[in-house]
Amino acid sequence: MSAGGDISDSISNFFAIRLIHWQRQHGRHHLPWQNTRDAYRVWLSEIMLQQTQVGTVIPYYRRFLQCFPDMQSLASASLDEVMAQWSGLGYYSRARNLHKAAQRIMSEHGGTFPEQVEVIRQLPGVGRSTAAAIGVFAFGKRAAILDGNVKRIFSRCFGIEGYPGEKHVETQLWQIAEALLPKRDESPIERDIEDYTQALMDLGATICTRAHPRCGSCPLRPECIAFRDNCVGSLPTPRPRKILPEREAALLLVVAQGKILLEKRPSAGIWGALWSLPEMQVNENVIEYCMQLGINVRLISRMEVFAHTFTHFKLWIYPLILQVISRSPGHLSPEALSQPGNQWVWMMPEDALKAAIPSPVRKVLLQYTSQTEPLEILAMADN
Ligand code: SF4
Incomplete structure (x- = not known):
């Protein structure tokens, strides 16, 4: 398998078909933020899931929605009220940005969540991958995600060396992510982009995990370079050790x-x-x-x-x-x-x-x- 922008159509199809079928059979289908097109809920879940595991997020997500069931209630709440609901979840800039973004959506978008991925990306606290995930799950957009789990899968599958936090490695991984996106005209399966995107998330969380990857159950194993070369444990390349002040x-x-x-x-x-x-x-x-x-x-x-x-x-x-x-x-x-x-x-x-x-x-x-x-x-x- 070649990496970067040189991915052939057959590899791209292999990925999409394998992942979508795997997700439908083995993926997660009943998380509290699934089975909805409500952009507010999708956005909230994607922000909470940044650097935080599903099991930790679920009770916070439920409590937060009880307090702030929609954009209007979140935007009109005080920052203190929002922070209190976030307390314990960590990475508090996410809560400040969420509040700021809700106010901006009320004032600049009339309270309607924007549909275009490029516009979503301009909201406070929303990066390229998060904007894509919201676009996919709330609006069925064809956009590539690249969170930490997906970086790990691609690094291993395509044998990409180098710490994924470094710019040139990240650029290479984004090229792979874009090249692998299932093409609309070749993919007659209903909701293929949602299932493909969810598959990447689920595979990274349950199979291609950081410490104990279960390659024996992985749908990508036949094409995985790290598995073939017996170097799963050394990819992705860890962050260069630096002594913190x-x-x-x-x-x-x-x-x-x-x-x-x-x-x-x-x-x-x-x-x-x-x-x-x-x-x-x-x-x-x-x-x-x-x-x-x-x-x-x-x-x-x-x-x-x-x-x-x-x-x-x-x-x-x-x-x-x-x-x-x-x-x-x-x-x-x-x-x-x-x-x-x-x-x-x-x-x-x-x-x-x-x-x-x-x-x-x-x-x-x-x-x-x-x-x-x-x-x-x-x-x-x-x-
Ligand atoms: S075969 Fe193993 S290393 Fe390769 S993608 Fe699957 S779980 Fe990850």
């Missing part, structure tokens, strides 16, 4: 009358628009730091240090539990915090766990709430 930060769990202090993060940057614990440099003096916020605190305890890995760096987190002894009049008081647009809030830990918080903050809170002793000490001291 490391940073440190202290997260402050400030407690007053059983409630904890949360700060809204700016919308740009890590954990954008999420509620987080106040953060400071590890070498700063925590008492002085809190004085600047207008609160006088005492250090109750230090929790276990742990690491959280972002794409570009590793963050070592030092959680500190602090108790408020007194506060300057008006500073961070419930009255001051009830002002609209306020970036601070006191919340009961159990309510904070339901809010839009990043996963490391969730971890700190869960650890804190599981320790009954500190809670009792604090509650007594508050009275």
Whole structure:
């Protein structure tokens, strides 16, 4: 099998026919976002499925739809409400972009989801592959997808070496994806493009998996170069190892009358628009730091240090539990915090766990709430 744009019609037909038949017999047909042409639902599922597995997405997808059943309800919701429904699913820029895109669809497209793949691609948070998937499943468009699973299948089948995140490798894989698309005039099968696209997704998720590919059950095995050459385990070429820079930060769990202090993060940057614990440099003096916020605190305890890995760096987190002894009049008081647009809030830990918080903050809170002793000490001291 030759790669890139040189794929012959017979190879292209082999792929389409094998994949479509396999999907109809062995693929997934009852996922909550299947069997619909509702572009809103298709779009929501495709965004949630970016970098996230089906099993994780399903409960979030259902809950999100209950809260925001259509474009209008999503566009008119506050960002906080949207983030709260997304909380725990990770990659929060997806939720911010979803909200922004819903507002744009209302204002620029009269509330109707655009049909053209090129127009879909201009929506915030929608890349080339996601736009194609929405176009296929919502409108039956003939467009090629190339998500992580599909890159893996093509790298193996066509023996493409090189890390798929590199531009020249990705370009080659896109050429393959385009060349393999079933042609409309040669494909009399009803819904062929939907089944072909779903087949690629299902094959990558269930057969041609990263760690344990089941080549014995794979419909593409007769033409697969990696299988023939016994190099399935080394393709696709892994991301070149690079040592992530490391940073440190202290997260402050400030407690007053059983409630904890949360700060809204700016919308740009890590954990954008999420509620987080106040953060400071590890070498700063925590008492002085809190004085600047207008609160006088005492250090109750230090929790276990742990690491959280972002794409570009590793963050070592030092959680500190602090108790408020007194506060300057008006500073961070419930009255001051009830002002609209306020970036601070006191919340009961159990309510904070339901809010839009990043996963490391969730971890700190869960650890804190599981320790009954500190809670009792604090509650007594508050009275
Ligand atoms: S034969 Fe194996 S490596 Fe090749 S596509 Fe199928 S599962 Fe993947």
